[in-house]
Amino acid sequence: MSLDPSLASWLATHDARLLDDLGAFLRIPSVSARSEHKADVARAAEWLHARLARIGFAVETIPTPGHPVVLAEWRHAAPGAPTVLVYGHYDVQPPEPLELWTSPAFEPTVRDGRLYARGSVDDKGQVWAHVAAVEAHLAVRGALPVNLLFLVEGEEEVGSVHLAPFIERHRERLRCDAVVISDSAMFAPGIPSILSSLRGLAYFELNATGPNGDLHSGMYGGAVVNPATALARVIASLHDPDGRVAIAGFHDAVRPFPDAVLAQMRTLPFDEAGFKRELGVDALFGEARYTTLEKLWTRPTCEVNGLLSGYTGEGAKTVLPGKAMAKVSCRLVPDQDPETIHRLLERHVAAHTPAGVTITVTALHGGRPWRADLSGPLYEACARALASAFGRAPVIQGEGGSIPVVGDFERLLGVPVLLVGFGLPGENAHAPDEWIDLGNLRNGARAMAALWDELARTGL
Amino acid sequence: MSLDPSLASWLATHDARLLDDLGAFLRIPSVSARSEHKADVARAAEWLHARLARIGFAVETIPTPGHPVVLAEWRHAAPGAPTVLVYGHYDVQPPEPLELWTSPAFEPTVRDGRLYARGSVDDKGQVWAHVAAVEAHLAVRGALPVNLLFLVEGEEEVGSVHLAPFIERHRERLRCDAVVISDSAMFAPGIPSILSSLRGLAYFELNATGPNGDLHSGMYGGAVVNPATALARVIASLHDPDGRVAIAGFHDAVRPFPDAVLAQMRTLPFDEAGFKRELGVDALFGEARYTTLEKLWTRPTCEVNGLLSGYTGEGAKTVLPGKAMAKVSCRLVPDQDPETIHRLLERHVAAHTPAGVTITVTALHGGRPWRADLSGPLYEACARALASAFGRAPVIQGEGGSIPVVGDFERLLGVPVLLVGFGLPGENAHAPDEWIDLGNLRNGARAMAALWDELARTGL
Numbered sequence: 001m002s003l004d005p006s007l008a009s010w011l012a013t014h015d016a017r018l019l020d021d022l023g024a025f026l027r028i029p030s031v032s033a034r035s036e037h038k039a040d041v042a043r044a045a046e047w048l049h050a051r052l053a054r055i056g057f058a059v060e061t062i063p064t065p066g067h068p069v070v071l072a073e074w075r076h077a078a079p080g081a082p083t084v085l086v087y088g089h090y091d092v093q094p095p096e097p098l099e100l101w102t103s104p105a106f107e108p109t110v111r112d113g114r115l116y117a118r119g120s121v122d123d124k125g126q127v128w129a130h131v132a133a134v135e136a137h138l139a140v141r142g143a144l145p146v147n148l149l150f151l152v153e154g155e156e157e158v159g160s161v162h163l164a165p166f167i168e169r170h171r172e173r174l175r176c177d178a179v180v181i182s183d184s185a186m187f188a189p190g191i192p193s194i195l196s197s198l199r200g201l202a203y204f205e206l207n208a209t210g211p212n213g214d215l216h217s218g219m220y221g222g223a224v225v226n227p228a229t230a231l232a233r234v235i236a237s238l239h240d241p242d243g244r245v246a247i248a249g250f251h252d253a254v255r256p257f258p259d260a261v262l263a264q265m266r267t268l269p270f271d272e273a274g275f276k277r278e279l280g281v282d283a284l285f286g287e288a289r290y291t292t293l294e295k296l297w298t299r300p301t302c303e304v305n306g307l308l309s310g311y312t313g314e315g316a317k318t319v320l321p322g323k324a325m326a327k328v329s330c331r332l333v334p335d336q337d338p339e340t341i342h343r344l345l346e347r348h349v350a351a352h353t354p355a356g357v358t359i360t361v362t363a364l365h366g367g368r369p370w371r372a373d374l375s376g377p378l379y380e381a382c383a384r385a386l387a388s389a390f391g392r393a394p395v396i397q398g399e400g401g402s403i404p405v406v407g408d409f410e411r412l413l414g415v416p417v418l419l420v421g422f423g424l425p426g427e428n429a430h431a432p433d434e435w436i437d438l439g440n441l442r443n444g445a446r447a448m449a450a451l452w453d454e455l456a457r458t459g460l
Numbered sequence: 461m462s463l464d465p466s467l468a469s470w471l472a473t474h475d476a477r478l479l480d481d482l483g484a485f486l487r488i489p490s491v492s493a494r495s496e497h498k499a500d501v502a503r504a505a506e507w508l509h510a511r512l513a514r515i516g517f518a519v520e521t522i523p524t525p526g527h528p529v530v531l532a533e534w535r536h537a538a539p540g541a542p543t544v545l546v547y548g549h550y551d552v553q554p555p556e557p558l559e560l561w562t563s564p565a566f567e568p569t570v571r572d573g574r575l576y577a578r579g580s581v582d583d584k585g586q587v588w589a590h591v592a593a594v595e596a597h598l599a600v601r602g603a604l605p606v607n608l609l610f611l612v613e614g615e616e617e618v619g620s621v622h623l624a625p626f627i628e629r630h631r632e633r634l635r636c637d638a639v640v641i642s643d644s645a646m647f648a649p650g651i652p653s654i655l656s657s658l659r660g661l662a663y664f665e666l667n668a669t670g671p672n673g674d675l676h677s678g679m680y681g682g683a684v685v686n687p688a689t690a691l692a693r694v695i696a697s698l699h700d701p702d703g704r705v706a707i708a709g710f711h712d713a714v715r716p717f718p719d720a721v722l723a724q725m726r727t728l729p730f731d732e733a734g735f736k737r738e739l740g741v742d743a744l745f746g747e748a749r750y751t752t753l754e755k756l757w758t759r760p761t762c763e764v765n766g767l768l769s770g771y772t773g774e775g776a777k778t779v780l781p782g783k784a785m786a787k788v789s790c791r792l793v794p795d796q797d798p799e800t801i802h803r804l805l806e807r808h809v810a811a812h813t814p815a816g817v818t819i820t821v822t823a824l825h826g827g828r829p830w831r832a833d834l835s836g837p838l839y840e841a842c843a844r845a846l847a848s849a850f851g852r853a854p855v856i857q858g859e860g861g862s863i864p865v866v867g868d869f870e871r872l873l874g875v876p877v878l879l880v881g882f883g884l885p886g887e888n889a890h891a892p893d894e895w896i897d898l899g900n901l902r903n904g905a906r907a908m909a910a911l912w913d914e915l916a917r918t919g920l
Contacts, residue, residue: 199678203776212740218659218861221763221791222703222755225745228764228786229695236696239689243682280672283815285685295682303681304688305779310766311787316663316825318789318861319765326688327771329778331681355743365776401678401778 002388003450007136011445018135018445019115019438021051022128023108025090026117032067032091032158041067041154044090048127048152055135057150062170064162067091067154071170074134075147082177082460083147084452087409088127089156089183092119093430100432114435121436122429126182126422127152129441133448145456149176156183156405164408171412177460178378179409180451184399184421186440187268192386192394192447194379195419196261197297200332200369201402202341203305206231206349208324210357214310215320225356228309228324234359235326237352238302243286245302245330247348253336257298261374264396265293297398301331327364331400338366367402370410370417378418381454382447386420389447394420420447462848463910467596471905478595478905479575479898481511482588483568485550486577492527492551492618501527501614504550508587508612515595517610522630524622527551527614531630534594535607542637542920543607544912547869548587549616549643552579553890560892574895581896582889586642586882587612589901593908605916609636616643616865624868631872637920638838639869640911644859644881646900647728652846652854652907654839655879656721657757660792660829661862662801663765666691666809668784670817674770675780685816688769688784694819695786697812698762703746705762705790707808713796717758721834724856725753757858761791787824791860798826827864830877838878841914842907846880849907880907 011018030044031037045061048070053059057072070090075083095105095118103109108117115125130150137144151174153163167174186193210227211220240246270293276284286295305328310321330341346361353359372379374396386394399419406417422444428434471478490504491497505521508530513519517532530550535543555565555578563569568577575585590610597604611634613623627634646653670687671680700706730753736744746755765788770781790801806821813819832839834856846854859879866877882904888894 201678201778203778210741215739216861217761217763217765217789218661218791218859220739220756221860222746222759222761223744223752224739224741225743226763228767229699232692232695232764232767235689235692279675279680279684281670281684281816283685284683285814285816286682292683296680299682301677301682303677303686303780304692304769304784305677305777305781306770306772307688307692307767307784308772309764312766312768312785316787316789317765318661318663320763321765324764324767325772327776329677329776331678354745356741356745399678400681401676 003446004453006140007449008446010136010140011132011442011449015442018132022125025124025128026108026119027106029095029106029118030091030154031094032155033094041091045070045154048090051131052150056138064155064166066158066162069154069166070150070152072150074144077144077147077456081146082455083149083175084455085149085151085174085176085179086130087179087181087405088130088150088152089123089154090127090152091154091157092124093122093157095432097432102433110438113438115438115441116433116435118434120434121423121427122434123156123183125436125441126444129422129444130182130448132445133452136449137452144452146452148452149174160405163405164412167408167412174413176413176415178415179413179417181406181417181419182421182444184419185423185425185427186421187395187397189424189437190390190392192390192392193397193421194382194386194394195372195399195421196374196396197334197371197398198369198403198406199300199400200336200338201329201365201367202332202338202363203327203329203365204342204345205362205364206234206326206328206359207362208357208359209322211320211322213322215322217318217320220320224320225354226320227357228321230354230357231309231324231326231359234349234352235304235328237348238328242288245300247302247344249344250300250341253340254300254333255335261396262294262298265297265398266291268293268395268397293398296400298333300333300336303329305329332369334369334371337368338363367404368407370406372419373416376416377458377460378416378455381458382418382420382451385447385450385454388450389443463906464913466600467909468906470596470600471592471902471909475902478592482585485584485588486568486579487566489555489566490551490579490614491554492615493554501551505530505614508550511591512610516598524615524626526618526622529614529626530610530612532610534604537604537607537916541606542915543609543635544915545609545611545634545636545639546590547639547641547865548590548612549583549614550587550612551614551617552584553582553617555892557892562893570898573898575898575901576893576895578894580894581883581887582894583616583643585896585901586904589882589904590642590908592905593912596909597912605912608912609634620865623865624872627868627872634873636873636875638875639873639877641866641877641879642881642904644879645883645885645887646881647855647857649884649897650850650852652850652852653857653881654842654846654854655832655859655881656834656856657794657831657858658829658863658866659760659860660796660798661789661825661827662792662798662823663787663789663825664802664805665822665824666694666786666788666819667822668817668819669782671780671782673782675782677778677780680780684780685814686780687817688781690814690817691769691784691786691819694809694812695764695788697808698788702748705760707762707804709804710760710801713800714760714793715795721856722754722758725757725858726751728753728855728857753858756860758793760793760796763789765789792829794829794831797828798823827862828867830866830870832879833876836876837918837920838876838915841918842878842880842911845907845910845914848910849903
């Protein structure tokens with residue numbers, strides 16, 4: 001089965017009007033981080049509310065202690081049809097620095113097949129692709145093949161702080177068979193992609209204290225432990241020379257990725273030279289037996305995020321610091337968990353702390369890693385839908401970062417989550433000149449239109 | 461020969477008046493670091509000028525681009541008598557924080573045999589001891605046994621920046637057989653001391669740069685060198701596990717201290733438990749085969765003075781820093797020199813820098829170590845003078861810090877420098893409640909009075 005030609009044709013015929021709609025959505029500066037944009041954020045919710053109501057959804061804009069959630073429901077599919085929840089967000093990052101935008105952030109502009117505007121890829125454009133897909137169904141057939149819920153929040157760019165409580169409070173109403181999220185990027189141009197994993201996070205602050213104050217490095221140096229040196233030695237002990245994390249027990253909980261997933265990753269056309277060029281480095285790093293993508297997607301890390309000790313101003317000050325601080329965070333892979341990593345790191349640091357200094361390990365933030373079950377009907381349906389819309393089979397890719405809401409949905413609703421995005425690397429999601437490729441935007445709408453037919457056919 | 465009883469008697473008889481004089485000197489807030497005290501600094505110079513002129517010196521207050529130098533000369537000793545230059549400073553450290561002073565910083569107050577005031581030990585009190593000694597000679601005998609120059613500057617607490625050029629410009633006029641400096645502390649109460657060595661300094665800034673900007677630690681962590689981690693590993697490589705500096709070639713130029721000096725150091729009553737208590741540490745550190753005093757006085761070090769990288773604010777920010785900085789300084793012992801150490805450190809850092817990161821080593825400040833020739837007549841005369849004034853033989857001690865002017869005098873005037881001080885450890889030279897022990901102050905004046913007789917007798 002492939003994309004229904006009548007849906008494809010409707011989307012093509014109404015392309016200009018649909019993009020005008022998106023333009024109106026993008027013109028609203030719904031910057032959730034800025035209180036002066038509170039009314040704009042509310043206006044974006046209203047716009048989306050009206051848009052979904054117009055095409056036949058039952059819509060409610062539900063307040064939270066922060067910005068509201070737009071919840072839209074269409075529950076008239078044939079008995080036995082699956083119910084799917086689509087998650088997205090209508091808030092955007094601040095546009096600053098404004099002077100680096102080629103065209104104004106909130107004046108959508110097309111150049112070279114790219115739609116430039118704040119929110120174009122993150123995430124209004126991707127929400128729009130979903131809206132266009134359902135509008136095509138409802139316009140052509142008067143119905144959707146599955147029951148659909150849209151949950152579109154206004155606080156993703158400020159940490160989704162009220163989302164988990166919202167899901168919990170509305171758990172019954174949000175009951176569904178699957179969650180679909182389009183808020184990510186494809187592997188590369190022309191290559192539709194499904195996200196297979198996210199790394200978790202365990203973030204710590206290490207505080208080393210030695211003498212009861214800063215000392216004169218001449219009068220005391222050589223006879224007193226320097227906390228900055230001690231902390232540097234602890235940091236140096238976190239990896240073996242190959243770059244593998246050397247904390248005892250750190251890898252114990254790591255569940256290997258399936259061979260098929262790893263084999264597929266090795267076939268991805270990753271441009272290592274371009275990656276190095278982009279970063280301005282002449283060499284990459286890490287465990288020699290893994291490829292760069294494997295390192296980024298399937299391997300846990302331990303990174304220094306910050307260092308502070310002693311005198312850091314201009315010139316020379318001969319201080320032997322009384323204390324030193326490091327921020328250190330681990331990216332985790334299934335089935336590592338932040339609490340165990342905290343315990344292991346504490347033990348490791350204690351074992352590497354010399355007499356005369358104390359080093360504490362404080363957990364600041366944690367999130368579990370996530371891995372999709374790629375064998376289910378949800379993923380198979382999506383793979384077919386992407387293939388029919390983009391003209392080539394999708395690839396499976398990992399993600400080195402963390403998206404906490406994925407775990408929240410899975411845990412609170414007990415259903416699988418599908419991460420399928422239509423952005424591209426380099427589309428400046430949080431930077432000036434944010435853009436989305438119009439071809440991917442259109443193919444995204446076609447793919448999602450096909451997905452609902454696929455899911456109705458195979459069930460969930 | 462011992463302290464001339466008539467000099468001792470004169471000093472004892474005039475003790476109250478001499479201390480009143482010192483009180484007047486200490487009341488002048490000659491804080492060289494603060495422009496609002498410029499007039500006070502000038503007033504302190506005038507006071508000293510008048511004081512030395514009154515007792516028979518030819519005095520000139522000579523401007524510099526900063527604060528003036530008071531240069532006082534008495535050149536009427538018997539033909540063939542040696543000429544000695546006494547160096548000191550009339551400027552003081554800022555008194556802040558004022559609220560931590562028990563009595564006001566510029567209101568000299570005696571409590572329990574201690575004279576409390578800013579400048580009491582550093583260095584007005586010690587300058588006063590010299591003035592009192594020469595006044596005793598001139599009052600009792602109408603003459604000094606040696607030719608004496610006082611060079612008292614007003615910029616010691618701000619780095620003595622104009623002193624070396626001053627010495628150079630006035631080299632002929634400053635020609636002498638020895639320089640005597642009293643601006644240091646005795647080893648412990650009741651133990652007169654001569655300083656035998658100073659450590660030098662080689663101060664560097666290390667800058668590590670990796671990717672061309674801060675990266676997201678999730679999206680890039682594990683495949684890109686973290687400059688903070690790389691810098692920590694370099695710092696960790698600077699010492700072996702025993703605490704010995706592990707830079708190749710670092711110790712090549714170290715000239716061992718004479719066995720007699722080391723043996724004498726081992727006899728000093730060093731209170732290791734008290735030292736730990738003072739610093740609030742439960743263990744000391746460093747090369748196991750050296751005592752604490754040997755580590756501080758005779759061994760070179762490599763200390764981290766500052767660290768800065770990435771995010772150092774509150775909470776968690778998942779940044780993989782694009783750069784990292786460390787301030788690192790080495791204390792040097794004879795015959796190490798800062799330039800060679802710079803070259804060796806550069807080589808060491810390069811050998812420990814992983815691919816994908818660049819670490820530069822910039823020299824910020826350097827000073828050569830210094831060691832006295834303890835066998836000359838200058839030291840022997842001083843040892844006898846101290847013994848007669850304090851009632852016990854002096855000890856020889858080292859000093860872990862650096863006093864750059866010592867090297868300047870030696871280099872520019874080509875004569876030996878004698879460092880003999882009357883302070884005590886813990887007299888708060890740069891802190892609130894600065895004080896000097898009145899007994900040491902009086903014995904210091906007696907010792908210096910005896911020193912001139914000793915030098916006249918033995919020659920230089």
